[in-house]
Amino acid sequence: MDRNRIIKKGDYLYEIPVTYKKGMLVPARIYASEELLGTMDDAVFDQITNVATLPGIVNYAMCMPDGHSGYGFPIGGVAAIDPEKGIISPGGIGFDINCGVRLAASSLTLDDIKPRLKDFVDAIFKRIPSGVGSGGILKLSGSDFDNAMVKGVAWAVEKGYALKSDMELTEEGGCVKGADPSAVSRKARERGAGQIGSLGSGNHYLEIEIAEKKNIFDSSTAAEFGINEENQVLFMIHSGSRGFGHQVATDYLGEFAGLQKRFGYNLPDRELACAPFNSPEGQRYFGAMNCAINIAFLNRQLILHGLREVINDFFGSKKGLYVNTVYDVCHNTAKLENHVVDGVKKKLLVHRKGATRAFPPGSRDIPGKYRKCGQPVLIGGSMERGSYLMAGTDSGADSFYSTVHGSGRVMSRHDAKKKYHGRTVQQDLSDKGIYVKTASYSGLAEEAGGAYKDIDEVVRVSEKGGLSRIIAKLIPIGNIKG
Amino acid sequence: MDYEIIDNITSADIAVAVTGENLNELFMKGGIALVSEMTDDPGKIMEKEIRSGSLSHHELDLLFFQFLNEILFYKDAEGVILKPINVEIESEGGVYICRYLFSGELINKSLCGFRVDIKGVSLHHLKIEKIVEGFKGVAVFDA
Numbered sequence: 001m002d003r004n005r006i007i008k009k010g011d012y013l014y015e016i017p018v019t020y021k022k023g024m025l026v027p028a029r030i031y032a033s034e035e036l037l038g039t040m041d042d043a044v045f046d047q048i049t050n051v052a053t054l055p056g057i058v059n060y061a062m063c064m065p066d067g068h069s070g071y072g073f074p075i076g077g078v079a080a081i082d083p084e085k086g087i088i089s090p091g092g093i094g095f096d097i098n099c100g101v102r103l104a105a106s107s108l109t110l111d112d113i114k115p116r117l118k119d120f121v122d123a124i125f126k127r128i129p130s131g132v133g134s135g136g137i138l139k140l141s142g143s144d145f146d147n148a149m150v151k152g153v154a155w156a157v158e159k160g161y162a163l164k165s166d167m168e169l170t171e172e173g174g175c176v177k178g179a180d181p182s183a184v185s186r187k188a189r190e191r192g193a194g195q196i197g198s199l200g201s202g203n204h205y206l207e208i209e210i211a212e213k214k215n216i217f218d219s220s221t222a223a224e225f226g227i228n229e230e231n232q233v234l235f236m237i238h239s240g241s242r243g244f245g246h247q248v249a250t251d252y253l254g255e256f257a258g259l260q261k262r263f264g265y266n267l268p269d270r271e272l273a274c275a276p277f278n279s280p281e282g283q284r285y286f287g288a289m290n291c292a293i294n295i296a297f298l299n300r301q302l303i304l305h306g307l308r309e310v311i312n313d314f315f316g317s318k319k320g321l322y323v324n325t326v327y328d329v330c331h332n333t334a335k336l337e338n339h340v341v342d343g344v345k346k347k348l349l350v351h352r353k354g355a356t357r358a359f360p361p362g363s364r365d366i367p368g369k370y371r372k373c374g375q376p377v378l379i380g381g382s383m384e385r386g387s388y389l390m391a392g393t394d395s396g397a398d399s400f401y402s403t404v405h406g407s408g409r410v411m412s413r414h415d416a417k418k419k420y421h422g423r424t425v426q427q428d429l430s431d432k433g434i435y436v437k438t439a440s441y442s443g444l445a446e447e448a449g450g451a452y453k454d455i456d457e458v459v460r461v462s463e464k465g466g467l468s469r470i471i472a473k474l475i476p477i478g479n480i481k482g
Numbered sequence: 483m484d485y486e487i488i489d490n491i492t493s494a495d496i497a498v499a500v501t502g503e504n505l506n507e508l509f510m511k512g513g514i515a516l517v518s519e520m521t522d523d524p525g526k527i528m529e530k531e532i533r534s535g536s537l538s539h540h541e542l543d544l545l546f547f548q549f550l551n552e553i554l555f556y557k558d559a560e561g562v563i564l565k566p567i568n569v570e571i572e573s574e575g576g577v578y579i580c581r582y583l584f585s586g587e588l589i590n591k592s593l594c595g596f597r598v599d600i601k602g603v604s605l606h607h608l609k610i611e612k613i614v615e616g617f618k619g620v621a622v623f624d625a
Contacts, residue, residue: 070494071606095602132596133589190559201599243558246601271606
């Protein structure tokens with residue numbers, strides 16, 4: 001791509017005009033600093049300008065500061081679609097529907113954990129299934145599975161796997177509306193039945209993190225989020241809907257690919273295959289995708305449940321022990337949300353692929369206890385460089401209240417594997433005080449810190465670009481890697 | 483490695499290209515590429531489990547999409563890592579038919595070592611084209 005065609009609109013905002021590519025309906029906008037723009041490969045710009053051709057897209061196709069190339073949408077891609085005139089696209093959500101992050105704050109401190117860190121991490125690794133094709137904590141079937149698809153975390157509360165507060169402090173209350181189990185195929189059920197309560201692999205993990213006072217940048221909001229002790233221990237879980245969601249996406253992507261002519265679409269990338277949102281096909285996918293969103297919420301909940309059991313085994317004698325959900329966010333979804341466009345309130349179907357919703361203070365769609373400070377936004381970094389806790393802000397309206405989801409890759413998996421060796425990565429991290437237990441050493445090499453952007457720069461740009469504001473940085477000390 | 487990694491398509495995922503003298507070989511190599519990206523040493527996968535089936539589609543590349551996704555389905559639904567040992571592609575009345583035979587073993591018994599759980603085969607850049615030597619296929623895997 002000729003990068004001279006990217007117009008600088010501000011210190012942290014770039015734009016590619018509609019004249020760049022035939023079929024673009026809106027400009028593409030990239031939130032980045034000059035440094036981050038330089039880390040984005042050309043395919044990012046090709047992919048985000050493809051997104052700008054989607055029927056019904058409103059204002060801009062957007063790429064977040066952690067953007068990097070994927071398939072269909074870039075990772076970090078956001079598109080708000082007018083549901084009356086527009087489409088729903090499985091490629092704008094991804095195979096791992098509601099891949100997301102749960103953060104839990106505990107009453108433990110570094111002093112409690114440090115002497116037993118290795119044994120503790122090993123025990124979590126043993127309890128929480130991870131790696132290729134791993135089975136889950138539960139195997140669901142029949143009406144139980146259907147109920148879980150519809151109820152999400154509420155199902156876990158009923159069955160004793162969750163606290164009521166876990167549900168309340170999850171995006172959508174842990175249960176998105178509009179889930180339709182009748183739209184889910186037999187194959188999706190079979191593929192997902194035995195995997196609920198498992199991490200998976202790739203960039204999925206369970207991390208033990210420390211909140212050091214020097215890394216808390218807004219102590220009053222951090223306290224609202226439950227972080228108020230020096231060296232407090234937190235747990236971050238990154239996983240999604242596992243095989244269930246992967247198959248839902250596969251089913252509908254294949255179906256929609258064969259329907260593009262009938263719908264009159266001629267999109268530049270077949271991965272963007274879509275259906276009119278209000279068509280029977282679009283509604284069936286929406287119903288099945290919502291089932292996968294709820295299953296992903298449940299998956300992260302069951303992982304937290306398993307983690308709580310291990311914590312209880314190790315630290316049950318500690319007075320006042322607790323492990324409380326701070327929040328749980330989605331990365332890969334399409335959700336109906338209310339936004340203001342040209343001064344008019346509109347319902348939009350916001351596709352986010354590798355991006356986080358970041359609703360501002362006062363939003364009625366976030367838990368009451370966070371309404372004053374804005375939605376917690378959980379930014380998972382590489383296992384080496386730490387993670388961030390951010391919050392939604394009023395200035396995020398232009399991005400339909402969307403922000404970054406992680407560091408974003410700068411190196412392909414293959415390049416990372418050529419450059420790093422899993423055992424060396426593990427040893428290097430150990431030397432830095434981070435104990436990593438992994439299901440795959442070659443997988444670990446692909447996830448080396450050097451394969452990712454500088455997370456400090458990513459969150460700085462997110463804040464300067466008005467997408468979300470920084471609350472605290474969390475430092476890893478242990479990681480269970482799928 | 484009987485396939486090529488294409489570096490400039492995606493940084494998050496894995497893009498591969500395979501060639502075959504005929505469609506049977508192309509599909510075989512595509513399946514082996516997929517399994518090779520998930521495992522450290524696909525040569526160590528034991529032939530203890532057999533699965534067979536047939537798929538059909540009027541578009542050849544979408545048949546390839548279905549075929550590759552079939553391997554992922556068995557991995558998650560039955561916990562078996564399988565690679566293709568025989569594939570036959572035929573065309574009847576404008577519809578392509580793929581009859582496959584996979585063999586492999588249970589994942590928890592496997593000695594092949596695992597790398598990354600491929601989630602799906604995308605349609606991004608997916609294609610099968612005729613070349614002088616036979617056929618070339620490209621696919622992007624979500625890793």
